[in-house]
Amino acid sequence: xxxxxxxxxxxxxxxxxxxxxxxxxxxxxxxxxxxxxxxxxxxxxxxxxxxxxxxxxxxxxxxxxxxxxxxxxxxxxxxxxxxxxxxxxxxxxxxxxxxxxxxxxxxxxxxxxxxxxxxxxxxxxxxxx
Numbered sequence: 001x002x003x004x005x006x007x008x009x010x011x012x013x014x015x016x017x018x019x020x021x022x023x024x025x026x027x028x029x030x031x032x033x034x035x036x037x038x039x040x041x042x043x044x045x046x047x048x049x050x051x052x053x054x055x056x057x058x059x060x061x062x063x064x065x066x067x068x069x070x071x072x073x074x075x076x077x078x079x080x081x082x083x084x085x086x087x088x089x090x091x092x093x094x095x096x097x098x099x100x101x102x103x104x105x106x107x108x109x110x111x112x113x114x115x116x117x118x119x120x121x122x123x124x125x126x127x128x129x
Contacts (some may be wrong), residue, residue, distance in 0.1 A: 001025065001026050001054070002004045002025070002026035002056070002101075002117075002118045003008060003025050003118075004022065004023070004024045004097055004098065004118050004119055004120035005022065005023055005024075005025075005028045005097075005121070006020055006021070006022045006095060006096065006101050006120045006121070006122060006123040007020070007021050007022075007121050007123060008020035008021050008123060009094075009122075009123030009124045009125045010125065010126075011126040011127075011128065012017070012087055012125075012126070012127055012128070013120025013128055014028075014087065014088060014089060014127060014128065015084075015085050015086055015087065016083045016127070017083070017084060017085045017123070018087065018125060019081055019083050019085065020037070020081065020083065020084070020095055020097075020123060020125075021074065021077075021079065021081050021082075022035060022037070022079065022080050022081075022082070022097030022118040022120060023074075023076065023078060023079045024061075024078040024079075024099040024101075024118060025078065026050065027078075029077035030054075030101070030102070031055045031069055031086045031104075031124055032051065032055050032102055032104040032108060033053070033055065033078065033099070033100070033101045033102065033103065034051060034053040034054070034103040034106060035056050035063075035069060035071040035078070035080045035097060035098065035099050036048060036049045036050065036051035036052070036098045036100070036110050036111075036116055036120040037049050037051070037069075037080075037095060037096070037097055037098075037114070038095070038096045038097075038098060038112070039093035039094065039095045039096065039115055039125075040094050040096070040122075041092060041094075044091075044093075044105070045089060046066070046096070046113050047062065047064075047069075047085050047111075048062060048088060048110065048111025048112060048113060049061065049062045049064065049065050049069065049070055049082075049111070050062070050069055050070075050082060050110075051071065051106060051110025051111060052071045052073060052080055052106070052110075053103060053104070053105065053106040054111070054129050055090050055105070056072060056106070057065050057073075058105065058107070058128040059071055059093055059106065059109075060107065060110040060111060062111055063123075065084075065091075066091075066125050068084065068085050068086045068087075068096070069082060069083065069084050069085070070082070070083040071083075071086075074106075074115055078099070080097070083104070084125070085122070085129050087106075087125075087127045088128075089122060089127050089128070089129045090126060091125060091127050092125060092126050092127050093124075093125060094122040094123070094125075095122060095123050096111075096119055096122045097119070097120045097125070098113070098116035098117075098118060098119045098120070098122055099116065099117070099118040099119075100115060100116045101117075101118075105116075
């Protein structure tokens with residue numbers, strides 16, 4: 001059974017930083033795995049913000065977070081981090097991690113929720129102004 005778990009959500013002030021961590025388990029780690037970060041604020045649709053694929057280290061970011069957020073591979077198998085800097089009130093949302101094992105190439109699809117099969121339960125990030 002595949003499981004995806006996110007940790008690291010918290011309440012921070014405007015301009016602060018947080019690092020989210022995500023680990024997927026239940027499938028063998030390979031060179032062809034991709035993982036993504038999404039977020040959803042109340043009353044809005046889930047939006048893709050960052051994605052990463054292991055084979056070529058492909059990364060993809062939404063315009064709203066470029067230059068402020070960084071997705072990276074963790075040392076442990078099937079682990080990714082999301083480093084978030086210069087946080088703004090509009091970053092307040094539930095943040096979800098998703099896994100797409102067996103994918104070789106990254107691209108804009110990394111920001112599409114319908115391309116990911118496995119999802120975590122989410123971790124809340126709240127930014128106060």
